Amino acid sequence: MKGxxxxxxxxxxxxxxxxxxVVGFILLGQGxxxxxxxxxxxxxxLVGVYCVLVPxxxxxxKKEDEPTAKEKKxx
Numbered sequence: 115m116k117g118x119x120x121x122x123x124x125x126x127x128x129x130x131x132x133x134x135x136v137v138g139f140i141l142l143g144q145g146x147x148x149x150x151x152x153x154x155x156x157x158x159x160l161v162g163v164y165c166v167l168v169p170x171x172x173x174x175x176k177k178e179d180e181p182t183a184k185e186k187k188x189x
Contacts, residue, residue, distance in 0.1 A: 127171040134163045 120128075141156035 121176060124171055124174055131163055131167045131171055
């Protein structure tokens with residue numbers, strides 16, 4: 115494994131994930147039981163962050179330049 119595990123992009127995605135999680139939990143705790151935000155928007159946001167954004171944050175890796183056929187031949 116080369117270099118650090120998390121790049122700057124990973125940390126930015128992690129920060130975005132944490133911010134969206136905080137917003138989702140704040141929306142979940144809003145107002146009375148019949149609040150539209152508490153029943154529909156917050157759960158969709160939280161599931162989306164946990165199931166999509168957090169795994170992307172962990173698995174994202176910048177592509178390295180692959181050597182061309184000529185460079186492979188020279189080695």
